[in-house]
Amino acid sequence: MKLMKTAAIVAAAATVLVLSACGTTQTGSSAGSTSDHLTIGVSFDLVNDIRNAELASLKAAAAKQGDKIVFVSADQDAQKQASQIQDLIQTKKVDAIVAIAVNNDQIASSIALANSSKVPFIAIDRAVSGNGKVTFQVTGDPVADGKVAAKEVLDAGGNPVIIQLVGALTDQNAVGRRDGFTAGIEAGGQKVSAQVPTDWDPTKALDGTANALQSNPKVNTIFIPSDYLLPSVQSALKAAGRLKPVGDPGHVFIVTIDGDPNGCKAIKDGLMDADVVTPVGTFGEQAIAAAHTANAGKAVTPATSQVAGFPLNQANLSTTESTVWGCTK
Amino acid sequence: MSAKTSVIALAGRVRRFLAAFPLIPVGVLLIVLFSIIQPNFFSAANLVNVLTQASVLLIAATGMTFVILTAGIDLSVGAMMFLASAFVAATLEGGLWPVLVILLVPLLTVVLGAFNGTVVATTGVPAMLVTLATLQVFRGIGGHLTEQQSLVLPDSVRFLGLGDLAGIPRAVWVAAVVVFAGAYVLKRTRFGRHVQALGSNPSAAWNAGLPVRGLLITVYAIAGLSAGIASLVQVGRLGAVQPTLDVGFELTVITAVVLGGASLSGGYGSVAGTAVGALLLTTVENGLVLSGASPYVFDIFRGAVLLIAIVGSDLPRRLLRASRRKGGEAAITP
Amino acid sequence: MRLLRYLQRVPWVRELTMLPVLILLIAILAIFEPTILSPGNLQNVLGQSTVVGIAAIGATFVILTGGIDLSVGSTIGASGVATAVVMSATGSIAFGILAGLVVGAGVGFVLGSLIHRLNLVPFVVTLAGMFVVLGATVLLSNGATISGLPTAFTGISVVTFAGLPVLVIVTIGLYVVAQLVLSLTAWGRRVILLGASRKTSVISGSPVAGVEISVYVVAGLFSAIAGVALTANLFAANASMGSNFLLNVIGAVVLGGTSLFGGRGSVTRTAIGVLLLGFLSNGMNILGLASYDQVAVTGLVILAAACLDALIHRSRRAA
Numbered sequence: 001m002k003l004m005k006t007a008a009i010v011a012a013a014a015t016v017l018v019l020s021a022c023g024t025t026q027t028g029s030s031a032g033s034t035s036d037h038l039t040i041g042v043s044f045d046l047v048n049d050i051r052n053a054e055l056a057s058l059k060a061a062a063a064k065q066g067d068k069i070v071f072v073s074a075d076q077d078a079q080k081q082a083s084q085i086q087d088l089i090q091t092k093k094v095d096a097i098v099a100i101a102v103n104n105d106q107i108a109s110s111i112a113l114a115n116s117s118k119v120p121f122i123a124i125d126r127a128v129s130g131n132g133k134v135t136f137q138v139t140g141d142p143v144a145d146g147k148v149a150a151k152e153v154l155d156a157g158g159n160p161v162i163i164q165l166v167g168a169l170t171d172q173n174a175v176g177r178r179d180g181f182t183a184g185i186e187a188g189g190q191k192v193s194a195q196v197p198t199d200w201d202p203t204k205a206l207d208g209t210a211n212a213l214q215s216n217p218k219v220n221t222i223f224i225p226s227d228y229l230l231p232s233v234q235s236a237l238k239a240a241g242r243l244k245p246v247g248d249p250g251h252v253f254i255v256t257i258d259g260d261p262n263g264c265k266a267i268k269d270g271l272m273d274a275d276v277v278t279p280v281g282t283f284g285e286q287a288i289a290a291a292h293t294a295n296a297g298k299a300v301t302p303a304t305s306q307v308a309g310f311p312l313n314q315a316n317l318s319t320t321e322s323t324v325w326g327c328t329k
Numbered sequence: 330m331s332a333k334t335s336v337i338a339l340a341g342r343v344r345r346f347l348a349a350f351p352l353i354p355v356g357v358l359l360i361v362l363f364s365i366i367q368p369n370f371f372s373a374a375n376l377v378n379v380l381t382q383a384s385v386l387l388i389a390a391t392g393m394t395f396v397i398l399t400a401g402i403d404l405s406v407g408a409m410m411f412l413a414s415a416f417v418a419a420t421l422e423g424g425l426w427p428v429l430v431i432l433l434v435p436l437l438t439v440v441l442g443a444f445n446g447t448v449v450a451t452t453g454v455p456a457m458l459v460t461l462a463t464l465q466v467f468r469g470i471g472g473h474l475t476e477q478q479s480l481v482l483p484d485s486v487r488f489l490g491l492g493d494l495a496g497i498p499r500a501v502w503v504a505a506v507v508v509f510a511g512a513y514v515l516k517r518t519r520f521g522r523h524v525q526a527l528g529s530n531p532s533a534a535w536n537a538g539l540p541v542r543g544l545l546i547t548v549y550a551i552a553g554l555s556a557g558i559a560s561l562v563q564v565g566r567l568g569a570v571q572p573t574l575d576v577g578f579e580l581t582v583i584t585a586v587v588l589g590g591a592s593l594s595g596g597y598g599s600v601a602g603t604a605v606g607a608l609l610l611t612t613v614e615n616g617l618v619l620s621g622a623s624p625y626v627f628d629i630f631r632g633a634v635l636l637i638a639i640v641g642s643d644l645p646r647r648l649l650r651a652s653r654r655k656g657g658e659a660a661i662t663p
Numbered sequence: 664m665r666l667l668r669y670l671q672r673v674p675w676v677r678e679l680t681m682l683p684v685l686i687l688l689i690a691i692l693a694i695f696e697p698t699i700l701s702p703g704n705l706q707n708v709l710g711q712s713t714v715v716g717i718a719a720i721g722a723t724f725v726i727l728t729g730g731i732d733l734s735v736g737s738t739i740g741a742s743g744v745a746t747a748v749v750m751s752a753t754g755s756i757a758f759g760i761l762a763g764l765v766v767g768a769g770v771g772f773v774l775g776s777l778i779h780r781l782n783l784v785p786f787v788v789t790l791a792g793m794f795v796v797l798g799a800t801v802l803l804s805n806g807a808t809i810s811g812l813p814t815a816f817t818g819i820s821v822v823t824f825a826g827l828p829v830l831v832i833v834t835i836g837l838y839v840v841a842q843l844v845l846s847l848t849a850w851g852r853r854v855i856l857l858g859a860s861r862k863t864s865v866i867s868g869s870p871v872a873g874v875e876i877s878v879y880v881v882a883g884l885f886s887a888i889a890g891v892a893l894t895a896n897l898f899a900a901n902a903s904m905g906s907n908f909l910l911n912v913i914g915a916v917v918l919g920g921t922s923l924f925g926g927r928g929s930v931t932r933t934a935i936g937v938l939l940l941g942f943l944s945n946g947m948n949i950l951g952l953a954s955y956d957q958v959a960v961t962g963l964v965i966l967a968a969a970c971l972d973a974l975i976h977r978s979r980r981a982a
Binding site for chain 2: 731777781783784786787788790791792793794795796797798799801802805806910913914917922923924953954955956957958959960961962963965966969970972973974
């Protein structure tokens with residue numbers, strides 16, 4: 001009885017071990033498609049509206065070149081992302097990796113793997129740390145976006161009493177947007193009255209905004225670092241009876257970042273003032289172009305590109321709308 | 330003489346009250362503390378705030394109390410609520426009547442809960458594992474329905490979470506109704522007494538001929554029902570469905586129930602206690618935000634309150650056990 | 664039904680119910696996508712399973728006593744951060760790893776002592792532990808990711824020996840040692856006895872306090888080793904990097920067939936559970952399933968496997 005059990009375990013273990021031990025020296029021989037049509041592995045940190053738009057922009061750019069996209073998402077788990085990129089490089093034998101890192105430091109192991117396998121590594125949206133060799137990086141500029149948002153507030157004039165929602169403190173985009181906005185506001189001689197920590201959680205954003213509105217009844221301006229939290233803020237305002245259209249004396253000035261469908265709709269409906277739009281279309285074009293340059297054996301120059309957001313507001317809605325990803329969806 | 334006896338009687342009553350609600354002193358202490366740090370904290374407006382913010386938790390935790398009383402657990406409530414919200418968004422997009430959607434949500438979650446209960450009651454797989462698995466199934470389906478988008482919902486389905494009734498937010502009214510209904514069912518009905526009997530002594534319940542399987546399926550269905558109602562209130566309050574909605578919420582719900590004096594080994598627990606636990610938890614969150622505490626300390630505080638409350642709330646039970654043992658009764662500690 | 668009864672009589676099926684399921688799963692995946700069986704991919708699956716695998720050893724011991732440790736993800740983060748901080752401060756790999764292990768064992772000791780001395784429910788204590796440990800790590804590290812570790816350390820994750828990544832070999836070694844300890848030592852027998860019947864444990868004079876507390880220390884240690892391995896894998900550590908592991912670790916243990924009620928199970932079974940989840944996740948990645956569909960499928964597989972296991976064991980008990 002014991003013998004059979006042991007034999008079965010040993011046999012199973014041996015099969016797995018032998019099979020995997022055989023496959024040692026075949027890394028680094030990426031399929032190397034001779035034609036210009038590439039297979040591009042795309043690994044995102046998570047899936048939501050803006051990620052869907054970024055994926056769509058990659059797909060659109062890839063389709064023009066006749067490339068194939070293999071997409072995976074890591075559910076905000078750095079280890080899962082490392083595994084998925086490993087699967088893409090070693091099993092799927094992709095010609096390039098385009099990634100939005102779960103964590104800007106912990107992506108380093110995947111970059112190292114891509115380098116040793118001679119697969120170009122392209123980072124988009126979230127800047128990754130310098131160690132390791134990134135073929136190309138195209139990101140937004142969170143600090144600049146925060147400053148653009150601050151400028152929208154200052155341009156509106158008056159005496160802004162500002163509350164600021166803050167995303168997860170471990171996310172450099174959240175921290176950058178916070179710092180950019182705060183710096184911009186202070187440079188204009190104003191100040192942020194209260195911060196609402198949200199951890200990117202819609203319920204915390206709702207409750208936190210409700211608390212802040214109640215303890216600061218004079219609040220007339222809210223900065224939201226991502227359209228993801230816009231519905232929560234609108235609900236909090238609505239519950240407090242303060243969701244008034246633009247132009248109404250009781251209107252609370254709202255400025256957000258991203259330019260997602262909810263943000264665009266709020267501006268069209270006259271409920272929101274400004275949205276700093278992330279140019280996701282540019283991400284896709286530049287990333288796919290870089291994949292082709294690198295696969296042709298050339299270096300991509302410049303190796304990093306920062307695309308600052310542009311404001312969408314009540315004044316430029318009709319002229320700018322067509323370039324905003326959330327409006328064209 | 331009579332003064333002395335009445336003092337003793339009063340002391341006894343206080344002791345019994347504290348044994349039933351050991352969290353009340355902890356809560357009072359916290360309220361005093363937060364009021365000193367932030368005077369705004371202790372105001373009528375903020376009281377309504379806390380109640381509103383506690384409403385979803387109160388509702389979900391009421392159903393969870395039934396499950397935990399039977400020594401079970403439901404880790405799938407958060408995912409179930411996400412699935413329910415996703416269902417609202419998907420069916421509205423499909424053109425279904427808002428009223429019908431609102432009616433279908435509790436039906437859906439009762440079925441999901443009954444599914445959990447049926448697997449637990451008939452296969453003998455531990456509830457923690459069953460609901461750990463269905464947590465993933467529900468969240469996956471919810472993600473599939475919404476494709477992980479943030480979907481804004483119209484006011485027509487936000488009835489339960491938006492607006493006031495007699496100056497108090499509807500969410501609070503709904504929570505109050507659910508909590509009182511839950512307490513009534515548990516204390517005053519035959520079904521409630523059966524649930525308590527099943528929790529405190531499962532083998533006796535079997536031997537007494539109680540319909541144990543049916544009871545188990547029903548308590549999980551109740552947890553499903555309350556998750557459905559909680560989800561409708563939440564949809565009403567948030568006005569949107571988002572991919573990270575209610576991730577980890579099951580742990581908050583279980584924490585509230587345990588804070589309220591329920592034992593995860595079954596038998597002990599009450600809806601009133603759970604309500605106190607849920608309010609305490611929300612008070613802590615609200616107080617921390619209002620007093621401007623660094624968000625970094627939130628988790629530590631939450632864990633510490635849980636631990637202190639568990640140790641503290643177990644003391645009366647321990648004393649009770651000790652005094653019983655002294656009284657000569659055979660005490661069997663589990 | 665006859666097949667079921669036949670299967671129940673085969674001894675290793677009873678011990679390793681999930682082995683046929685694992686083989687079936689691999690076969691199904693291989694039909695859809697033959698590259699699953701390529702040596703390189705098998706190597707990847709093993710490599711990707713190391714962190715969950717190591718943490719699951721410790722969780723197995725805890726679950727064998729009828730307890731549970733929900734703090735595993737937070738402890739992975741805490742010990743990883745401790746390792747990274749000490750390593751980058753002292754430049755010494757050994758000191759770094761030692762710091763991680765001390766943190767893990769310390770967390771385990773505190774939790775185990777609270778559970779045993781105050782007779783508290785492990786679920787609640789380790790739930791509180793999960794919050795406190797995560798919060799404390801975030802606070803002490805300022806929420807930052809600590810990188811810039813010695814390349815000799817981060818290299819561990821890519822070094823291979825006899826064709827296998829070193830971390831895989833270490834993990835297999837840990838499994839062998841743990842299984843031997845469980846089946847051959849007095850401590851191992853006491854762990855199982857404690858889970859099977861606390862009363863018998865007390866009557867038979869087993870040092871219940873020592874066994875129960877030590878089990879959590881062991882779990883903390885294995886979480887710490889997993890944290891060190893994860894830090895090496897990712898070249899950096901932060902507080903929340905372990906947060907997603909809880910479901911997989913407990914899922915792997917129970918999927919392998921170790922009972923959550925305690926007293927029944929083994930480390931070998933856990934290995935099967937880990938490989939099941941590893942192949943499932945790898946296969947779905949390669950097949951290109953959307954992440955939310957992957958989550959749902961994983962849940963269904965865990966549910967189906969658990970029901971199958973319960974069915975086989977229950978009808979055996981009834982027979």
